[in-house]
Amino acid sequence: MSTANLIRLVALAMIWGTSFMLMRIASPVFGPFLTTFGRASLGALAIYLFARSRGIEFEWKKNSKVYLIIGLGNTAVPFSLFAWSALHVPSAYMATMNSLAPIFTAVFGFIMLGEGLSWTRIGAFMMGLFGVAVLVGIGPIDVTPWVIAGVLAGMGAAVCYGFAATYTRMYAKEIPALATATGSQFAAALALLPFAAPSIPHAFSHGTAQALLAVGILGVVCTGIAYAMFFQLISTEGASKAVTVTFLIPATASIWAAIFLGEAITHGIVIGIAIVLCATAISLGLIKIPGLSRKAA
Template sequence: MSLSNLTRLLLLALIWGTSFMLMRIASPVYGPFLTTFGRASLGAFAIYLFARHRGIEFHWKKNAKTYLIIGLGNTAIPFSLFAWSALHIPSAYMATMNSLAPIFTAVFGFLILGERLSWLRISAFIMGLFGVAVLVGIGPVSVTPLVILGVLAGMGAAVNYGFAAIYTRMHAKEIPSLATAAGSQFAAALALLPFAFPAVPHAIAYGTIQAFISVLILGIVCTGIAYALFFHLISTEGASKAVTVTFLIPATASIWAWLLLNEPITPGIITGIMIVLLATAMSLGIFKLPASLKRTPTNS
């Protein structure tokens, strides 16, 4: 990877790492749906302007269904789930759940495309769940029903990312990536509008400058600029290298939250994160099994 792209990768990790902290600030004020609507709307316009500058065509009518399904699976549902979980669990927990996305992508590849699941990926799935259990069990937050639900919401977000990745691979091959990004964000914003609108009076009455700035950064920087960086990395270095940003996000999220929200970084958090990241690395094929163990289970 070139030095300039390595710099972009690190910058992307720093940007996406802040998103969990920012949701912790915005969601208690605006609620999960309005926070997510603001993020998706601002992100959509930012990506749209960049895509139009690049001369990208969107073909809205032809691609409407694809934009909608990807928008729901990759933005509206997972962003809302994370925004809700931000009310109950620390940033490090959310970032760790986010790291499970490549594992669930492999699962949906098996369920939808019939791709074989190697023993390594099956082991990765089990190890990922174990890492989550370790994180919750010995982390700094008391295990309460709301904490468990917050963790499950974060895992649900990762499940949606996994489905959206496979659907995008199946149905958006002929659509420019920036068009898919902008179109899906617009679709997500439209889908979220009826859920976000009831929270507007509360936001007007009790909104804070910190929450407002958090949503601005979430939309323009963490979604708009971040997507531009990510797709640049994909186009120049390939998806396998671009996705390594997954391994950096839990650390950057934990550091940002520790610096700005006084969220602790404990041995339990570090242990849980390391187990989940090891599982993710296995799922992505970074670690290989010996040849004698490479048999794959049948689908029967």
């Protein structure tokens, strides 16, 4: 990887790492749906302006169904789940759940594309779940039903990402990546509007400058600018290298949250994150385990 792209990778991890902290700030004020609607709307506008500057054609009518399904699976549902999770669990927990996305992508590759699952990937899946259990069990907060629900919501978001990634491979191969990113963000914003609308009066009366700034950064920087950076990495370095940003996000999320929200970084967090990231690396083939590469299904 070139030095310039390595810098982009680290910058992207730092940007996406802030998103969990920002949701912890915005969601209690605006609620999960309005927070996500604001993020998707601002992100859509930012990506649209960037894509138009590159001369991208969107073919809205032809690609509307693809945009909608990817928008729901990659933005509307997972962003809402994380925004709700932010009400109950620390940023490090959410970032760790996010790291499970490549593992669930492999599972959906098996379900939707008929790709074989090796014993290595099955083991990685089980290891990832064990890492989550360790994180929750010895993490810095008490295990309550709401904490468990918040963790499950984060895992649900990772499941959505896995589905969306596989669906994109199946049906969006002929659509420019930036067009897919833009169209899906607009579709997500439209889908979220009915759920976000009831919270708008509350936002006007109880919104704070800090929460508004958090939503603005989530939309323009963490979604719009970050997506543009990510697709540029994919185009120059390939998807397999670009996806390694996954390994940096839990650390950056934990650091940002510790600095600005005072969230503790404990041994439980470090151990849980390490186990999940090892599982993800195994699933991506970055760590080889001799004798376990044969197909299980």
